[in-house]
Amino acid sequence: MVTASQCTTETVFDYSWKQVVQAYWNRYPNPSSTHVLTEDTIQREVRDGKLYSRRLLSKTNPVPKWGKRFYNNAPVRIVEDSVLDPKKKTLVTFTRNIGFKKIMKVDEIVEYSEQKDGRTLAVRRAYISSQVFGFSRAIRAFGIERFKSNCNKAASGFNYVLRHMFPNTSAAAHATAGATNANASETVSTVGTNQIQQATVNKTETIKMAGKVGYAYLKNQVVKLAQIFSIKN
Template sequence: MVVAASTCRTETVFDYSWMNVVVAYWNRYPNPSSTHVLTEDTIQREVRDGKLFSRRLLSKTNPVPKWGARFYNNVPVKIVEDSVLDPVKKTFTTFTRNLGMTKIMKVDEIVVYSEQKDGSTVAVRRAYISSQVFGFSRAIRAFGIERFKANGNKASNGFNYVLRRMFPDSLVGGGHHQHAVTTTSSAGELPVTTTTVSTSTGNHNNPGTLKSAAKVGYEFFKSHASKIAQLFSVKN
């Protein structure tokens, strides 16, 4: 069976240190932009080779368009989140995937938070969205891409809300705007849309320089999805 898929990449700069971002990450819920996140529970956490490995279970819900009601009844969906924190390299990587409704729409997402030279933190999000619904796959994947971008913006706004509350006097990197660049593509196609979003993280008006978005290939995710899941999974 051929499973059609689309990929999406976004890049966001937070004007806070990597350490502050990591600390805030574990405290980012609830916030005004995360009403769709219902629950979060830490299932397992351990230190291996100097790295912190965590596995969490989240419950989320999102409204669907009318045409999607025939496939999805807007019930909460469970999300598994595996993460690896490397304090030496100063990278924090999360890998999430939905447990339910996978035949309708499966979303694998990888986010890497890393330190920049100016002291700020960049978060690169990559998503692989697939659907097995014959005749509706393209529409479902397009809906998934738009939902991914919308939720990404909400997540960034909510994260900045938490960062401002936890570290009100800790802006770094000149306090520039938050930048997000989105590139989407489908299997066997060139990138079809490019969207730029800019949201202020403080009282600064310099837009800064947007980083160019690199194309995330469908074949990469297709051949590495299972390996990535194993890499970030916590040992039983």
């Protein structure tokens, strides 16, 4: 029985699903993908309104000193199957190495899906196994850490390609929108403060009412912040 270690990561791209799909087929080369040596499309067809593709890639990654006794850092062949569903707006890819499988076998599934805010969520799941007796646990642990590192590189490289393909729809635009909303919130807060200060000149009942309104406002903001951090975490 071969035991597999699992790992899941999520990445949100500040681009539409259509843009991400277009960039997906053009994401190599990029500054973060120097370990990707070749990529070739060997099969592609449309069935039931879905695009099915199979590609062959070769990659290389440096190994720690203890790993050199099992692996000589030769390029690894990887098969990538994908299904693109334009109706559901999902792109699912499944990759697996076809070399050195006894040393470390990596099965990776990635799903790109459209979010309600117009951005694209990528969920990566990796299943890593090894058949090297006495070292399988260490190799699986190494594979998980390498997977996490490669996920960061993949996201960085993908964003690089997206920025160059769609320069007018970048994270900067979302950042600007966020800054605008923050300024608007600050303006509302300032107006609320001025109103409360003006209320101090009026009767005691008005002051109490303003205090209740201010408390409700602050409580609402705290709940929203708690929800945002909960989602991020």
